Amino acid sequence: xxxxxxxxxxxxxxxxxxxxxxxxxxxxxxxxxxxxxxxxxxxxxxxxxxxxxxxxxxxxxxxxxxxxxxxxxxxxxxxxxxxxxxxxxxxxxxxxxxxxxxxxxxxxxxxxxxxxxxxxxxxxxxxxxxxxxxxxxxxxxxxxxxxxxxxxxxxxxxxxxxxxxxxxxxxxxxxxxxxxxxxxxxxxxxxxxxxxxxxxxxxxxxxxxxxxxxxxxxxxxxxxxxxxxxxxxxxxxxxxxxxxxxxxxxxxxxxxxxxxxxxxxxxxxxxxxxxxxxxxxxxxxx
Amino acid sequence: xxxxxxxxxxxxxxxxxxxxxxxxxxxxxxxxxxxxxxxxxxxxxxxxxxxxxxxxxxxxxxxxxxxxxxxxxxxxxxxxxxxxxxxxxxxxxxxxxxxxxxxxxxxxxxxxxxxxxxxxxxxxxxxxxxxxxxxxxxxxxxxxxxxxxxxxxxxxxxxxxxxxxxxxxxxxxxxxxxxxxxxxxxxxxxxxxxxxxxxxxxxxxxxxxxxxxxxxxxxxxxxxxxxxxxxxxxxxxxxxxxxxxxxxxxxxxxxxxxxxxxxxxxxxxxxxxxxxxxxxxxxxxx
Numbered sequence: 001x002x003x004x005x006x007x008x009x010x011x012x013x014x015x016x017x018x019x020x021x022x023x024x025x026x027x028x029x030x031x032x033x034x035x036x037x038x039x040x041x042x043x044x045x046x047x048x049x050x051x052x053x054x055x056x057x058x059x060x061x062x063x064x065x066x067x068x069x070x071x072x073x074x075x076x077x078x079x080x081x082x083x084x085x086x087x088x089x090x091x092x093x094x095x096x097x098x099x100x101x102x103x104x105x106x107x108x109x110x111x112x113x114x115x116x117x118x119x120x121x122x123x124x125x126x127x128x129x130x131x132x133x134x135x136x137x138x139x140x141x142x143x144x145x146x147x148x149x150x151x152x153x154x155x156x157x158x159x160x161x162x163x164x165x166x167x168x169x170x171x172x173x174x175x176x177x178x179x180x181x182x183x184x185x186x187x188x189x190x191x192x193x194x195x196x197x198x199x200x201x202x203x204x205x206x207x208x209x210x211x212x213x214x215x216x217x218x219x220x221x222x223x224x225x226x227x228x229x230x231x232x233x234x235x236x237x238x239x240x241x242x243x244x245x246x247x248x249x250x251x252x253x254x255x256x257x258x259x260x261x262x263x264x265x266x267x268x269x270x271x272x273x274x275x276x277x278x279x280x281x282x283x284x285x286x
Numbered sequence: 287x288x289x290x291x292x293x294x295x296x297x298x299x300x301x302x303x304x305x306x307x308x309x310x311x312x313x314x315x316x317x318x319x320x321x322x323x324x325x326x327x328x329x330x331x332x333x334x335x336x337x338x339x340x341x342x343x344x345x346x347x348x349x350x351x352x353x354x355x356x357x358x359x360x361x362x363x364x365x366x367x368x369x370x371x372x373x374x375x376x377x378x379x380x381x382x383x384x385x386x387x388x389x390x391x392x393x394x395x396x397x398x399x400x401x402x403x404x405x406x407x408x409x410x411x412x413x414x415x416x417x418x419x420x421x422x423x424x425x426x427x428x429x430x431x432x433x434x435x436x437x438x439x440x441x442x443x444x445x446x447x448x449x450x451x452x453x454x455x456x457x458x459x460x461x462x463x464x465x466x467x468x469x470x471x472x473x474x475x476x477x478x479x480x481x482x483x484x485x486x487x488x489x490x491x492x493x494x495x496x497x498x499x500x501x502x503x504x505x506x507x508x509x510x511x512x513x514x515x516x517x518x519x520x521x522x523x524x525x526x527x528x529x530x531x532x533x534x535x536x537x538x539x540x541x542x543x544x545x546x547x548x549x550x551x552x553x554x555x556x557x558x559x560x561x562x563x564x565x566x567x568x569x570x571x572x
Contacts (some may be wrong), residue, residue, distance in 0.1 A: 006366035006394050013375045014391040022390030024356040024407070027313070031405045033395040035359040070310040074403060074489040080292035089299045102310030105300040108292050117354045117360060117403030119317045121310070
């Protein structure tokens with residue numbers, strides 16, 4: 001059974017599953033697990049691992065349009081090297097500070113493979129889910145796409161310092177707050193834009209028409225891959241927000257957001273296209 | 287660096303670390319990671335794994351004297367077998383239902399070793415921490431000790447069905463609520479009674495005198511190990527509550543608790559003893 005089918009099994013058992021974070025009263029609540037073989041290429045520092053893993057959970061909070069309150073983490077490693085552990089916690093503290101949340105601790109676990117689990121909570125009385133997009137809404141994306149793909153190229157080529165910088169994304173909590181109250185649907189782009197659009201299309205029973213020239217391809221990606229647009233759209237793990245917003249509200253949202261917001265297309269009745277051609281459901285599989 | 291030293295490193299960086307769960311405003315928040323080689327002996331069903339892993343996080347909520355609100359989990363496995371995943375989620379749902387909490391989903395992760403991460407949140411405006419025990423307080427324990435040790439014996443001997451039953455403990459949320467407002471210090475017994483007492487002694491700057499005859503040794507342990515009392519006191523992973531309570535309040539707490547509460551000793555000025563002999567800081571190391 002692949003991950004999508006498995007998520008359907010969980011969705012059949014757990015009420016309210018299917019968004020980036022669960023909603024319990026006015027609290028949003030999410031958990032993630034990352035580990036060495038799939039998430040931390042050789043050269044990833046423990047500081048970056050702390051930043052990125054806790055950031056992934058904070059991104060889920062952002063994707064619900066919530067304020068980020070706090071995060072916790074488990075550091076699982078074959079041995080507890082003091083410098084590594086300290087760096088991990090400092091990365092976790094710093095990414096929380098960047099979005100106004102508190103890192104409040106967690107646990108340790110002896111584990112053959114370096115594996116971290118993180119959870120975050122946030123607050124909102126009006127969560128943005130995936131199912132409210134309507135034809136005619138503008139499709140917007142925060143920041144740039146392809147940053148993680150660019151980081152992976154640099155891990156491969158040995159420019160590890162720059163790779164680590166690119167790996168430390170800022171969770172879009174403030175942009176998510178700006179979008180809350182205006183966005184009709186939202187999720188983060190951790191599976192890549194293409195896959196995200198297919199998921200939003202399914203949840204909202206709509207389609208998307210993407211304009212390739214408007215996609216904010218990360219500058220760092222331009223010289224290192226053959227087809228930067230394709231990579232930016234499908235690679236994933238960028239943790240930007242993908243949202244649908246009535247066109248009339250885009251100006252207000254942009255004024256309140258701390259990062260650029262690009263209109264990359266619009267919501268249609270059905271089908272997901274890039275420059276008029278079908279955009280396949282390709283992307284990151286966790 | 288061993289786990290204790292590593293926890294001290296985290297404690298030096300993260301304000302408020304050192305209790306069973308973190309406290310953020312009126313929310314308690316905790317995360318755990320369990321995995322096959324150290325936590326799930328051969329024969330552990332996925333249902334039991336779901337129950338036990340989510341239960342471990344709910345136990346941390348209980349140990350703060352909080353109401354359990356909700357839990358989430360990540361199911362990490364080499365492949366997503368539908369029956370296994372479904373059983374895991376059902377175990378998670380059932381343990382939440384047993385304590386009045388909601389299981390609200392989580393995530394999946396392809397992982398070489400079966401590994402699960404769980405987080406739980408709860409509410410209290412008056413959390414019970416580890417640092418308030420005073421000489422003269424009664425030392426109380428919920429339920430029985432040695433249940434997990436008894437389960438391990440049965441996993442070894444092949445009585446897997448009974449082992450699984452013993453592995454599915456009920457998180458002591460209701461007893462924790464009964465203790466809240468009265469207990470001066472509290473934690474769960476996941477590291478074993480002996481180690482828990484050393485931790486409470488350090489946090490509260492006190493000692494403990496335990497009366498061996500009063501320790502509620504699990505019936506199932508009596509015939510299967512050589513020294514049931516020693517095993518019950520040191521094995522750990524029972525997820526009972528260990529608390530200190532002014533003797534005058536024990537009656538009220540017992541009346542409100544849904545499980546038996548044993549007075550197993552008292553708080554002293556210093557030293558941890560069992561029947562007058564030093565009780566070493568031995569127990570479960572995660």
